[in-house]
Amino acid sequence: MQIQIESGHSTGGTVVGLNGKLDSGNATPVEIALLEVIAKGETNLKIDCKQLTFVSSAGLRSLIMAIKKMKPLGGTVTLLGLQSNVKEVLEISGLLPLFKIQDA
Numbered sequence: 001m002q003i004q005i006e007s008g009h010s011t012g013g014t015v016v017g018l019n020g021k022l023d024s025g026n027a028t029p030v031e032i033a034l035l036e037v038i039a040k041g042e043t044n045l046k047i048d049c050k051q052l053t054f055v056s057s058a059g060l061r062s063l064i065m066a067i068k069k070m071k072p073l074g075g076t077v078t079l080l081g082l083q084s085n086v087k088e089v090l091e092i093s094g095l096l097p098l099f100k101i102q103d104a
Contacts, residue, residue, distance in 0.1 A: 013044025015080070019051035022059030031062035035069055043075030046102075050081035055089050067098050076100050 014037050022030060037045055045066060055063075066077050078100040082090070090096040 013046055013078075014042045015046045015048055017048035017051070021054040021056075022052060022062070023054065023056040024058035027056075027058040027062045030059070031065050034062065034066040038066065038069045038073070038075075043070070043073050044078075045070060045075065046078045046080055048080045049083065049086060052083065052086055055086050057093075060089070060093060060095060064095065064098075078102050 016033060016037060018030065020026075034045065034047070047063070047066075063077075063079075070077050077098075079090075080102050082101060087096070087101075090099070
């Protein structure tokens with residue numbers, strides 16, 4: 001399954017929705033989409049993960065890059081609606097504390 005990237009604005013920032021598997025085959029387009037939102041000046045990035053079913057190490061890298069670009073701006077990256085298997089990968093990798101987590 002290919003990942004689908006959808007972006008839209010909410011009252012509290014920009015929401016980027018990810019749908020499918022985030023792996024080496026599609027991590028680069030996701031990273032580009034996230035960095036483009038940040039480059040436009042957004043400091044409250046929300047990544048909707050309700051439909052994200054899998055994340056690999058390459059996928060984690062794309063999320064880490066968003067955090068690295070957001071940090072100097074004093075902004076936040078919030079993960080919305082994490083599925084238990086994706087949350088577990090973030091916990092095991094030690095990356096979960098880097099993100100704000102919010103139930104969708």
